[in-house]
Amino acid sequence: MADATATDPVLSAKPENRVWKKFRSHRSAMLGGILVSFFVLIALLAPILPIPDPAATDWGAVRKAPTAAHPMGTDEIGRDVMARLIWGAQASLLAGVVSVLIAVFVGVPLGIIAGYFGGWSDAVISRCTEALLAAPFLILAIALAAFLGPSLTNAMIAIGLSATPIFIRLTRGQVIAVKTEDYVDSARAIGLPTHKILRRYILPNVFPPVLVQATLTIATAIIAEASLSFLGLGQQPPAPSWGSMLNTAKNFLNQAPWMAMWPGIAIFLVVLGFNLLGDGLRDALDPREQ
Numbered sequence: 188m189a190d191a192t193a194t195d196p197v198l199s200a201k202p203e204n205r206v207w208k209k210f211r212s213h214r215s216a217m218l219g220g221i222l223v224s225f226f227v228l229i230a231l232l233a234p235i236l237p238i239p240d241p242a243a244t245d246w247g248a249v250r251k252a253p254t255a256a257h258p259m260g261t262d263e264i265g266r267d268v269m270a271r272l273i274w275g276a277q278a279s280l281l282a283g284v285v286s287v288l289i290a291v292f293v294g295v296p297l298g299i300i301a302g303y304f305g306g307w308s309d310a311v312i313s314r315c316t317e318a319l320l321a322a323p324f325l326i327l328a329i330a331l332a333a334f335l336g337p338s339l340t341n342a343m344i345a346i347g348l349s350a351t352p353i354f355i356r357l358t359r360g361q362v363i364a365v366k367t368e369d370y371v372d373s374a375r376a377i378g379l380p381t382h383k384i385l386r387r388y389i390l391p392n393v394f395p396p397v398l399v400q401a402t403l404t405i406a407t408a409i410i411a412e413a414s415l416s417f418l419g420l421g422q423q424p425p426a427p428s429w430g431s432m433l434n435t436a437k438n439f440l441n442q443a444p445w446m447a448m449w450p451g452i453a454i455f456l457v458v459l460g461f462n463l464l465g466d467g468l469r470d471a472l473d474p475r476e477q
Contacts, residue, residue, distance in 0.1 A: 216467020222460030271427035282412035289347025298358025406461035
């Protein structure tokens with residue numbers, strides 16, 4: 188009987204090619220990648236796109252319905268909704284990515300320390316993590332943002348710190364599972380230094396689940412940033428933000444529903460994109476599915 192790996196092109200491919208082929212065959216993941224890429228592209232191209240100044244007012248076009256001049260209509264002081272939506276993508280995506288980077292760079296090292304070394308360090312880190320996880324994520328982010336002060340930078344720090352316990356717990360669990368493997372015991376037996384064991388054997392096994400969790404957490408962070416901006420704790424006017432646009436639009440739902448519709452659709456699509464992308468990465472990186 189022929190070897191299955193010799194006849195299956197997915198199994199016979201190199202690991203990185205195998206992951207890409209599995210991801211590419213995941214239709215919903217590809218849809219998520221397309222949605223994320225679209226929003227990233229318009230955020231990057233916002234300075235050169237032929238759109239009006241997002242802060243420019245036109246008192247002769249206050250709360251005007253969508254027209255050829257303003258495809259998504261105007262807001263309460265005549266600003267172009269499409270221009271503000273495009274520029275607002277920068278704030279939302281930046282908040283999502285930076286917040287998760289803060290959570291990863293703080294949470295992963297703490298999780299490795301707790302999981303690999305154990306003892307009192309594990310006890311202290313785990314108890315603090317459990318205490319933070321006892322508070323709802325968004326409530327904790329609001330409290331931290333209110334303490335730090337209203338600004339996009341402070342909102343990103345608050346969201347990042349609020350998401351850190353998730354990565355501590357995930358990393359700790361992965362490290363505990365990996366450090367008992369035979370190849371790690373063999374590395375210790377031959378006297379390999381701890382920092383080399385962590386770099387060669389622990390981190391490569393921790394990275395895939397952390398990457399998947401980071402992708403999914405970006406979606407949560409974008410919603411959190413929109414919520415903080417809606418409450419006045421995130422991006423400050425007149426700088427555009429999807430959350431602040433919704434905050435303004437709530438006062439004009441009957442007169443100008445498009446003011447709330449477009450930022451709401453944008454948040455829905457970008458969050459959907461990151462969730463689909465994360466699900467696809469989880470399936471593609473799962474070694475049990477290789």
